Amino acid sequence: MxxxxxxxxxxxxxxxxxxxxxxxxxxxxxxxxxxxxxxxxxxxxxxxxxxxxGLRLIPADTAALESLIEQTKALNPEDYVSFEDVQAILDSAKDGLPEKQSEVDAMKNSLQQALDALRRIDDPEQTLDYSLLETLCTKAETLDLGAFKQAGKDEFSAALQAGKNLVSHAQSQSQIDQAADTLHTSLLALRKTPSAASLGL
Missing domain, CATH: 1.20.5 (Single alpha-helices involved in coiled-coils or other helix-helix interfaces)
Structure with a gap:
């Protein structure tokens, strides 16, 4: 159903x-x-x-999608900061284009959005500021997690890894800022395990 x-x-x-x-x-x-x-x-x-x-499909018009794919194939991935999203759609198209018009349109829209999000490495107007994220990652890596309670450690480790993976590979400044905010929040949520001295033992 x-x-x-x-x-x-x-x-x-x-x-x-x-x-x-x-x-x-x-x-x-x-x-x-x-x-x-x-x-x-x-x-x-x-x-x-x-x-x-008994349903009979209307043959999908793939001309616009095929044209966009051919234009995309002419691009050099090394010219862009990140080409992964575009490449993923190109790879899926290798298995054949969808038969339904709605799916053809959805693939075309996804590819166009991925292309619109591309940033050339040599575009000075697209310079992104990683300084805060890099500072937070550096600080986070110096922490001795053994001194903290287990609660929040997994979230912190995941946020740190995501932040490190994003450095030099972000699609937008907002993506960087969000990663920095998530890492900062998870860092603040960590709680140290009380030592015997602090408990007066």
């Missing part, structure tokens, strides 16, 4: 979609009826499966 609910009408020919929609409505009545017999539920499942099989 979940598969049937997630379908998009514009992906299918009108006649087959209308027939499917009628069947889905009737089947839904059975699904929401707590007094329905098992035989009715089984019959509804069969009807829905037949309706799904």
């Amino acid at each position: 979940r598969q049937a609910q997630n379908l998009i009408a514009s992906d299918y020919e009108n006649e087959s979609w209308n027939e499917f929609e009628q069947t889905r409505t009737l089947v839904n009545v059975v699904y929401v009826n707590p007094e329905a017999f098992q035989a009715e539920v089984d019959a509804a499942c069969t009807q829905l499966e037949e309706a799904l099989n």
Whole structure:
């Protein structure tokens, strides 16, 4: 039933979609009826499966997506600070383009957004400030975690690793600032384990 609910009408020919929609409505009545017999539920499942099989896809127009992919392939990844998101979409396209128009459009939009987020290494206007994040990472690495309680350690370690991974690879200043804020917050949340001396023992 979940598969049937997630379908998009514009992906299918009108006649087959209308027939499917009628069947889905009737089947839904059975699904929401707590007094329905098992035989009715089984019959509804069969009807829905037949309706799904009867759907006819409208051939997707992939021209715009293919054009954008070809333009993207002409780029040199080494010219950009980070090319991972773009490359991931290109890699997924190697297995074939989607058959549904909605999925084709979604892939095109994702690729365009990834391209819009690219930053050239030699673009002076795109210089990012890593100073605060680097300072926090340096301070965090000097801490002796053995002196702190276990609570918060995992969050702190994860924030530190994420911050270190982001240095020189961020897509935006806001991404850097968010990583710095997360690391700072997790650092402040750490609590030292009381020593015997501090407890007066």
